[in-house]
Amino acid sequence: MKQTMLIPEYVEYIPEQLADGRLYICTQYKTIAHKCCCGCGEEVITPLSPAEWSIRQEGKTVTLYPSIGNWSFKCQSHYWISKNQVIWAKAMSQQEIKRVRERDAADKAKHIVHINQKKEAQVIKESKSFIKCLWMRFITWINQ
Numbered sequence: 386m387k388q389t390m391l392i393p394e395y396v397e398y399i400p401e402q403l404a405d406g407r408l409y410i411c412t413q414y415k416t417i418a419h420k421c422c423c424g425c426g427e428e429v430i431t432p433l434s435p436a437e438w439s440i441r442q443e444g445k446t447v448t449l450y451p452s453i454g455n456w457s458f459k460c461q462s463h464y465w466i467s468k469n470q471v472i473w474a475k476a477m478s479q480q481e482i483k484r485v486r487e488r489d490a491a492d493k494a495k496h497i498v499h500i501n502q503k504k505e506a507q508v509i510k511e512s513k514s515f516i517k518c519l520w521m522r523f524i525t526w527i528n529q
């Protein structure tokens with residue numbers, strides 16, 4: 386049966402058996418799981434990270450961003466989860482699916498580059514403060 390709504394449930398661990406119409410949110414492992422809303426029985430696991438999915442809570446409702454695109458399943462269903470409501474997207478052509486997947490991959494790559502740049506900046510900052518520290522020691526040594 387096609388779901389029109391998902392009830393969020395906060396869990397410590399994702400249960401082995403997922404129930405239809407539930408959205409399991411495991412904040413500890415930053416993972417969300419639910420059964421495909423088309424009713425095919427496939428399990429959809431969405432990791433929460435800046436490059437993957439993010440969740441917004443408003444009262445008892447949750448909104449997931451971006452949409453869920455089950456391209457690897459037979460059903461290829463595509464929907465949004467907005468305030469617990471399942472909003473079905475129109476069926477995409479193979480061409481469109483390919484484009485979305487490529488864009489997702491590019492976004493992820495961009496995010497990794499961004500993180501690496503941050504890391505590099507941190508290393509530079511650290512090595513600068515290391516040199517400064519050596520220099521300070523040197524000055525203190527001279528002044529002794």
Ligand SMILES: [Zn+2]
Binds near residue numbers: 423455462
């Ligand atoms: Zn499905």
